[in-house]
Amino acid sequence: MRTSDSTAHVGAVFTETMPVRRVVAFVSGAELGPALAHLIVSRAEKTLSSGAASFSLGLSGGSLVSLLSKELPAVPNMDCSRWLVGFCDERLVPFDDPESTYGLYKSQLFTKLNIPDDRVVAIDPSLPVQQCAEDYASKLSKALDTQQTPVFDMLLLGMGPDGHTCSLFPDHPLLQILDESRKLCWKSRSPVAPISDSPKPPPQRVTLTLPVVNAARCVVFVSTGGSKATVLKACIKRAQVLEGGDGPVLPAALVAPTHGELFWLVDEPAAASLTLDVERPGPAAKL
Numbered sequence: 707m708r709t710s711d712s713t714a715h716v717g718a719v720f721t722e723t724m725p726v727r728r729v730v731a732f733v734s735g736a737e738l739g740p741a742l743a744h745l746i747v748s749r750a751e752k753t754l755s756s757g758a759a760s761f762s763l764g765l766s767g768g769s770l771v772s773l774l775s776k777e778l779p780a781v782p783n784m785d786c787s788r789w790l791v792g793f794c795d796e797r798l799v800p801f802d803d804p805e806s807t808y809g810l811y812k813s814q815l816f817t818k819l820n821i822p823d824d825r826v827v828a829i830d831p832s833l834p835v836q837q838c839a840e841d842y843a844s845k846l847s848k849a850l851d852t853q854q855t856p857v858f859d860m861l862l863l864g865m866g867p868d869g870h871t872c873s874l875f876p877d878h879p880l881l882q883i884l885d886e887s888r889k890l891c892w893k894s895r896s897p898v899a900p901i902s903d904s905p906k907p908p909p910q911r912v913t914l915t916l917p918v919v920n921a922a923r924c925v926v927f928v929s930t931g932g933s934k935a936t937v938l939k940a941c942i943k944r945a946q947v948l949e950g951g952d953g954p955v956l957p958a959a960l961v962a963p964t965h966g967e968l969f970w971l972v973d974e975p976a977a978a979s980l981t982l983d984v985e986r987p988g989p990a991a992k993l
């Protein structure tokens with residue numbers, strides 16, 4: 707189903723059947739955090755023990771930064787030397803700006819893990835946004851050794867209260883509705899898109915596009931807090947998208963890995979409006 711031509715239809719990023727998807731609700735972030743760290747590390751170990759040269763991980767900003775910075779270093783005997791880290795989106799600010807996702811991870815997480823500097827793929831924030839997107843796309847393609855759609859082993863995504871993910875926002879021209887069948891079209895061949903009018907500041911960003919997100923082997927959403935409850939229900943149902951419902955298309959609802967797994971890790975306040983089968987593991991859960 708993966709489309710390689712220049713006008714990949716988002717329809718192609720949906721599988722005919724739902725991807726392998728698990729919705730897991732934790733009592734609180736204190737329980738979610740260790741389970742997330744274990745999921746990341748266990749997938750990395752599985753990937754590397756299967757003979758892969760590296761474990762490629764895409765990071766999002768927002769609350770994930772503090773969560774990962776707390777939980778990952780707490781995992782005993784971590785060897786991240788063969789990890790390859792990229793960013794699902796990034797803000798066009800200097801790395802020492804408190805809004806820089808790379809800058810925050812570098813100071814709060816990378817200093818605690820043995821990830822070699824040359825295995826962290828960061829943007830060049832000094833470039834104009836279009837060139838920055840092209841440059842970052844080129845760096846990712848080289849790091850992931852592909853001329854096609856870059857395939858990450860794992861992407862960690864957040865979701866905003868408006869249903870955005872990465873820096874893909876509802877009703878933004880990046881998500882151009884192609885026709886009345888609500889098929890979305892990505893005219894750009896690039897796996898990374900520029901945005902200059904992000905409704906979530908700062909305004910200038912670059913973001914992975916949906917075909918890259920949906921090409922990943924495993925996508926993990928982490929969404930906590932009561933402010934996400936309503937939009938989480940809409941996104942998880944996905945009915946609004948598949949059945950051409952009214953209202954804006956929610957980017958997080960468009961995430962449906964073509965061949966990979968999809969996890970939604972949420973806390974109980976965020977899960978408050980969910981009615982479908984939600985897993986509720988006990989403490990110290992291993993996913």
Ligand SMILES: O=C(O)[C@H](O)[C@@H](O)[C@H](O)[C@H](O)COP(=O)(O)O
Nearest residue numbers: 766767768769864865866871872
């Ligand atoms: O850099 C960013 O702004 C993030 O990548 C963004 O997509 C984030 O994941 C969501 O806004 C959710 O953020 P919270 O988890 O903090 O709500």
